[in-house]
Amino acid sequence: MMNYNFAIRRKRGIQILFRHFYHKRISQLFQPINIISKDATGKKEELVSISQKLLVDCGIVRPRGNGMFAFMPLGQRVLAKLTDLIDEEMKLVGAQKMLLPTLTSGHLWKKTGRWKTTGDELVKVKDRHDKDYVLSPTHEEAVVDMLSEVYHLSYRNLPLRLYQISSKFRDEANPRFGLLRCKEFLMKDLYTFDQDEASAISTYDQVSEAYNAIFQRLGVPFVKVAGDCGNIGGSFSHEYHYPAAIGQDTLLICNGCGYSVNSELVSDSNNTNCSSCGGVITTTKGFEVGHTFLLGTKYSDPLNCSYQNENGRRSLVQMGCYGIGVSRVLAAAVEALSSETGIRWPWVIAPYKVCIIGPKRGSKEANLTSWVHFLTDTIGSIKSFQDDIIIDDRDTFTIGKRVMEAKKTGYPFIIVVGKKASELVPRFELIENITNNVQLFSHVQLLDFLRGK
Structure with a gap:
């Protein structure tokens, strides 16, 4: 013993x-x-972007070219925690995680018209057989084309909610502010499929609540505003912003009724009073970190994505798409919370x-x-x-x-x-x-x- x-x-x-x-x-x-001497002077963009300077100087990320960054081990830990948080909230709304190829056939983008309308930001490539592809900035075409091949898709399979967290690409003309505006970024994109518009709106409301929960858990002050559907399309959309002095967007917020909107949607952004309640309008700059869209049949129609309804007939699915810029959230949170001398992380994603x-x-x-x-x-x-x-x-x-x-x-x-x-x-x-x-x-x-x- x-x-x-x-x-x-x-x-x-x-x-x-x-x-x-x-x-x-x-x-x-x-x-x-980065060891910086007292006499060193940085580039203009480093001086105005607190997040870029701190994340690089502290070895969280490392520049690998114009608008491209590598995530060092501490940065990867932050991304992993942020990903886990998003996964938890996506599970609560019945979303299933998947992963689509980075390359999407250019043929699909031509079918929806976005091959031309997206402009120079779309990264186009050809393979050895001279076929067109896109380094996807988003995956509406890819996921709808995949679903359209499921010939026996039934109303019993709906609602269907599929999401991924993956690298996206945009050929930015002027990459700046580090991860806040770059060529390659990590994004969570969710695509939802419903029987009819009423069901799609119900899904939209549920996902919006999940987004509110994600940003509330992060603990960084955020603003939700009515947004421009832009090249993604759809009948309406909402944006989630972290207020920042160097933000790309101007947000108009009513102090009376709380209505808030991106100034892009307002013909006279200099108006100081709310058209609904007469309250005082305040303006703030913000960085968009999330965007939700009610798409309708914008993609299901040209790509023939349908399901068999209760009467045995084929009907087009009603869609929504929902994005969160994961790597941008990391940088925007640092931008919003930190001082010039040190990073302040949201508690839940500190490395x-x-x-x-x-x-x-x-x-x-x-x-x-x-x-x-x-x-x-x-x-x-x-x-x-x-x-x-x-x-x-x-x-x-x-x-x-x-x-x-x-x-x-x-x-x-x-x-x-x-x-x-x-x-x-x-x-x-x-x-x-x-x-x-x-x-x-x-x-x-x-x-x-x-x-x-």
Whole structure:
């Protein structure tokens, strides 16, 4: 029995060491930080776009050409969290996830007329057989063509809601502001199919509620406005914007009845009073991060997408399409929340929620490193912090330098194992990045505080 117990204890010890070895560490993180001298001057667009400057300088994204960016490991973690959030809300409205090819036949775009009407932003390519293709900026043609091949589609199969999260392409004439206006971007696009217009409007309302939930969970102030259907088409649409001084769109908002609209839809955008209630109109700039459209039969008609109704006859499906610019949400959220000196992430998509900073090598507190691992394990056992802790183990750097970098990268909570940890009752410094509030806690108090988050 004694040998058995010893073996168990030894096994547990090995497991603990193994877990320590696999703690997420900044020394092992690929984060190419820009080192900028005090005398350096940036390009004009870097000076006016806070998000672009911070995301590049902090090693979240990396420019790979004009209007193209690579997502570094921290950026990919943010995208993954944002994707999970969207997936959760899409499931609640019965949407099924899929993935369509990036290339779409140019023949389909010619059928709907968008081959010409989209203009120079449409990226067109030819294969070796001289056939036309599109690097898709959106997938209405592709998904409708696919569905039109389902010959036995019945009213029993409707409503049908299909979505994907994938790369899209737009040949921007003037890419700028980093991820806010680029050539390749990540987008969530949902396509819905219903029997009739009333059902399609019901679906529209349900998806709109899901969009409201997504943006409310992100916690960044947003504005929903009536929008221009533009090249996508349809009978009406709504846009979701994050207000920003460098926003591309001008939004008109009534302080009385709450009616809000993109100025593109208004003939006289200088009018200071609401035409409905007479209330005062205010204007703000915004970046569009989401757009919903009621399409009707704009695509199902030319591409002959129909279903068998209750009377056994073929009827065209009624459609809606719904987009969220996933990579744009990331950048626009940073643009809306951050200061010029540091990123402020929405809580739910922060790359890591906690950064733990240990003592410097050679300092009097160097023997307190075991507290770093203990705190990582115990905080990591809290459900809301699982796999959300990173250790800044670069112990040749001062604590001050590491705190400064952690603040700039935007970790919501920074925990310092420093001089106070050597007291009779060890205490640890907790820095709340958003408020810059600093508190000293024992490890029990620290855990209680974090459990409430």
